[in-house]
Amino acid sequence: MTNTPKADSANKRARSVAVESKAAPNPSAAPEPSAALEPSAALESSAALESSVALGLWPLAGITTVGVMPKDVEETINAAIESGITTFDSAYSYGYEGESDRMIGRHLQSDRDRFRIIGKVGQRWTNRRQRIIDGSNAQLSADAEQTLKRMRIESLDLLMLHSPDPNVPLEESTIALCKLHQRGLCREIGVCNVDAKQLQQFSLIAEQASVPVGALQCPLNLLQRDSLTELLPTAETRNIRVHVFWTLMKGLFAGRIRRDHQFAAGDSRPNYEVYQGRTRERAHRIIDALHLLSHEAGLTVAQLSIGWALSQPGVEHALVGARRPEQVKEVAAARRLNADTLSRVDEIVRDAQGQA
Ligand SMILES: NC(=O)c1ccc[n+]([C@@H]2O[C@H](COP(=O)([O-])OP(=O)(O)OC[C@H]3O[C@@H](n4cnc5c(N)ncnc54)[C@H](OP(=O)(O)O)[C@@H]3O)[C@@H](O)[C@H]2O)c1
Numbered sequence: 001m002t003n004t005p006k007a008d009s010a011n012k013r014a015r016s017v018a019v020e021s022k023a024a025p026n027p028s029a030a031p032e033p034s035a036a037l038e039p040s041a042a043l044e045s046s047a048a049l050e051s052s053v054a055l056g057l058w059p060l061a062g063i064t065t066v067g068v069m070p071k072d073v074e075e076t077i078n079a080a081i082e083s084g085i086t087t088f089d090s091a092y093s094y095g096y097e098g099e100s101d102r103m104i105g106r107h108l109q110s111d112r113d114r115f116r117i118i119g120k121v122g123q124r125w126t127n128r129r130q131r132i133i134d135g136s137n138a139q140l141s142a143d144a145e146q147t148l149k150r151m152r153i154e155s156l157d158l159l160m161l162h163s164p165d166p167n168v169p170l171e172e173s174t175i176a177l178c179k180l181h182q183r184g185l186c187r188e189i190g191v192c193n194v195d196a197k198q199l200q201q202f203s204l205i206a207e208q209a210s211v212p213v214g215a216l217q218c219p220l221n222l223l224q225r226d227s228l229t230e231l232l233p234t235a236e237t238r239n240i241r242v243h244v245f246w247t248l249m250k251g252l253f254a255g256r257i258r259r260d261h262q263f264a265a266g267d268s269r270p271n272y273e274v275y276q277g278r279t280r281e282r283a284h285r286i287i288d289a290l291h292l293l294s295h296e297a298g299l300t301v302a303q304l305s306i307g308w309a310l311s312q313p314g315v316e317h318a319l320v321g322a323r324r325p326e327q328v329k330e331v332a333a334a335r336r337l338n339a340d341t342l343s344r345v346d347e348i349v350r351d352a353q354g355q356a
Pocket of ligand 1 (some may be wrong): 038055056057058059065089090106111162192193217218244245246247248249251252254256302319320322323326328330331
């Protein structure tokens, strides 16, 4: 994450040829996640080792993901490390009591330099478990100090404003992050959940303070692609790397949730638009077609979905959440798609939209 933009885009070009379609030996059987872990012959060896997937720690914090146990946390993070994931995405509000910061902190004590750690500030929970957005200078500073204490490290690789606060000018929040950078609490700053105009404002203020803006975080998946129109091009113009989340739309685009799936009580997924009505049916039509493509490409549906997002201009990382080791092993093996596979995925999405 401390790469220069030039080195970074060279890496991206090297990795862009990463995934070649392979004919599946048995077209009636979907590829096993473990099979997809074997690097393709077309992969550069360095690209094969380091994953472009960053592990998102939200599900392991257990607020909306039901039934996560401490054993799941350790096994999933260990599996991520073994699978070549080196970037971990945490936030002050992932867990009511800072759980995600603490969970990743345990892995940083002996080998800090091996990992790139993203922290986010500006959102927290009340005693009654209501989420508060607070982008004031005092709160951002307190959140960042507390994050580092929880992780037991000196500085973050990337410190992000979790979201603009409607009651605090974005300028104030940006200056607050710049001051935290100047105090040595992070190597780069970044921002999440902004529009193109806000991103522009954030990066101009940081530039005036000579503070590097590392990345933007925004949602992107096969059915939620608004960011491609204006936000990603703005990030590219400003040399800001892009980290995308919800590439699996909370598991749906991994292809294992069926049309008749019954969600457990307390599972929040049915509240999301993609899980409802015509959008849900459109998602399933896409997933059905991805299952067919997956036989031919030798990639799982999850790897095709994440690979599509990684293949969009300027995307450095897909932030993907997981709560079990086998899930993380599968997603860590996702890579950018070659041009043919990419255009076939785009065609599948277009066809599904057309049938709506
Ligand atoms: N900056 C921001 O405002 C912001 C907002 C949202 C997210 N994020 C970041 O982005 C990350 C990703 O978002 P997310 O975790 O909410 O959603 P996600 O990555 O779209 O989906 C995660 C879920 O997908 C399922 N899954 C993962 N691998 C799978 C596999 N191989 N097979 C089947 N299912 C699989 C798991 O669900 P089940 O096992 O429960 O089915 C997991 O909890 C977050 O963890 C967070 O770090 C940032």
